[in-house]
Amino acid sequence: MVDLDPWHLLQGGDQVWRARHIEQVFPGWAIVPFARRTDNDDVACWTGSGVVVIDDWDLTWKNGMPIRHVQDEYATMGEWLVAAVQDFVEFEWS
DSSP states (O other): OOEETTEEEOOHHHHHHHHHHHHHHSTTOOOEEEEEESSSSEEEEEOSSSEEEEESSSOOEETTEEOOOOSEEESSHHHHHHHHHHHHHHOOOO
């Protein structure tokens, strides 16, 4: 299974593009995007130990630098997957 609407796994050029964009917006954060929501701008990213969900287009600035805003955080990939499955169950199919 590759996708759990509204989440879709980032692959190939899409993943590379998103990783470069995040590095430009939030330099040095060292997160790896692996999934995006199709109904908003949320992106799930691996931190090396857990998962953060961010919106890399909705930025808040302070002293000329973007503030890293984490919308959701999961201690493990498994916790994120459970949440993604719940999103799939609750997704409004239209």
